[in-house]
Amino acid sequence: MQIRFDTAISADDERAALTHLEQAEREAANIPSSHGDDDASPIRTIGVLGAGTMGTGIALNFLNAGMPVMLVDNSPKALARGLGMIRAVLQGAVDKGRIDKPERVRRESLLSATLDDQALVEADLVIEAVFEDMALKRQVCARLGMLCRPGAILATNTSTLDVDALALESGRPERFVGMHFFSPAHVMRLLEVVRGAKTASDVIGSVMALAQRIGKVAVVSGVCYGFIGNRMAEVYMREAEFMLMEGIAPSRIDGAVERLGMAMGPCRMLDMAGIDVGVRTVIERGKSGGLPDDPSYRAVVRKLFALGRHGQKTGLGYYRYEGRTAVDEPATMEIAATLAREHAIAPTPHLDDDDIARRLLLPLINEGMRILTEGIAMRPGDIDVVWTSGYGFPRARGGPMYMARSLGLDRVRADLQHYANTRGDAHGYWAPSFS
Numbered sequence: 001m002q003i004r005f006d007t008a009i010s011a012d013d014e015r016a017a018l019t020h021l022e023q024a025e026r027e028a029a030n031i032p033s034s035h036g037d038d039d040a041s042p043i044r045t046i047g048v049l050g051a052g053t054m055g056t057g058i059a060l061n062f063l064n065a066g067m068p069v070m071l072v073d074n075s076p077k078a079l080a081r082g083l084g085m086i087r088a089v090l091q092g093a094v095d096k097g098r099i100d101k102p103e104r105v106r107r108e109s110l111l112s113a114t115l116d117d118q119a120l121v122e123a124d125l126v127i128e129a130v131f132e133d134m135a136l137k138r139q140v141c142a143r144l145g146m147l148c149r150p151g152a153i154l155a156t157n158t159s160t161l162d163v164d165a166l167a168l169e170s171g172r173p174e175r176f177v178g179m180h181f182f183s184p185a186h187v188m189r190l191l192e193v194v195r196g197a198k199t200a201s202d203v204i205g206s207v208m209a210l211a212q213r214i215g216k217v218a219v220v221s222g223v224c225y226g227f228i229g230n231r232m233a234e235v236y237m238r239e240a241e242f243m244l245m246e247g248i249a250p251s252r253i254d255g256a257v258e259r260l261g262m263a264m265g266p267c268r269m270l271d272m273a274g275i276d277v278g279v280r281t282v283i284e285r286g287k288s289g290g291l292p293d294d295p296s297y298r299a300v301v302r303k304l305f306a307l308g309r310h311g312q313k314t315g316l317g318y319y320r321y322e323g324r325t326a327v328d329e330p331a332t333m334e335i336a337a338t339l340a341r342e343h344a345i346a347p348t349p350h351l352d353d354d355d356i357a358r359r360l361l362l363p364l365i366n367e368g369m370r371i372l373t374e375g376i377a378m379r380p381g382d383i384d385v386v387w388t389s390g391y392g393f394p395r396a397r398g399g400p401m402y403m404a405r406s407l408g409l410d411r412v413r414a415d416l417q418h419y420a421n422t423r424g425d426a427h428g429y430w431a432p433s434f435s
Contacts, residue, residue, distance in 0.1 A: 017398030024381030047123035051082030055129035057185030145170035190390030256356035263392025271311035370433035
């Protein structure tokens, strides 16, 4: 008997799940040999390199916490646009009554901006937030390693790239850390703090204390592709795209997990983040040799990108957008059907909501278990915090690892094995990662 998902949650079950998450968030802040380290240096001044959407959002976190920020970009146009975005967000907070005008003026006064990266020399923490391209980030990290004062902490805001490689490029890997903010960076609660192989414990302690100061829920991750959240999201998106090629519409795929409480399903999630952003991670992973030997892998997102369908920002992605309203677009299914023929993928239009939810959530859980086994996450609760704070997983269900225990690990493993047996598993997509 395969797993079935109840759409309703009892009050007792919800209370237990929320209690679990409260405890998990407290435990996530407890990092052995780092948190509360007496040698951890307070961070007072921030430098942000890159005035795009992420860089400006990151800067806003610190301005809102009363910390001075130096924003640097080598493009006058990008810097002007970034400053305009920051001022617009602060004015919006005034308009909504969240802050008053003197407070807006005070926060704006904490911001400096320049085209000259020499201004970063004295910052306590410098975060690079440039385009998600490994070659560019290597160049930037090498520059920061030569430029910044010896005791400064250097951070990369990459969402998937190799933090250890960037740390070595900086020439000071012990003072280097990943700080993966989620978009929009000044709104989302989650911060993945990525500890490299040589990151000093006091650096982790300082960054975790800073995260608390700016109101983030921080979780420490080890180094791997995508860290905790995006590594798990990759297998989730993989199955969503296979189902698209099997003839299941985006609204049915999304609806199956949204009825369980997900804030949005995988197709809407990537449309909102940007198809161009999502495909970039696939391309960069391919450059590093990390993709499976499967030509059908993430074929849909690659094709949508090639067609200029970048999601909500262009009005077309997996869906067509009428304003912000997502509407099923027949051309998406035509694209998926063409790709299915190219890759000999058979249709399975008979799938019900539980079938779809299993296809999405079982790989997610399985990858979480693998992340635990590898030591990328320290605790199951850390994974639950990442997914409930950063990816819209329903808090009432406690997170994917809590859900797995609630369903029963034996049942999860049996269902994974069922899919391996019935669908074939040439690429190990369904191989259980736990015994």
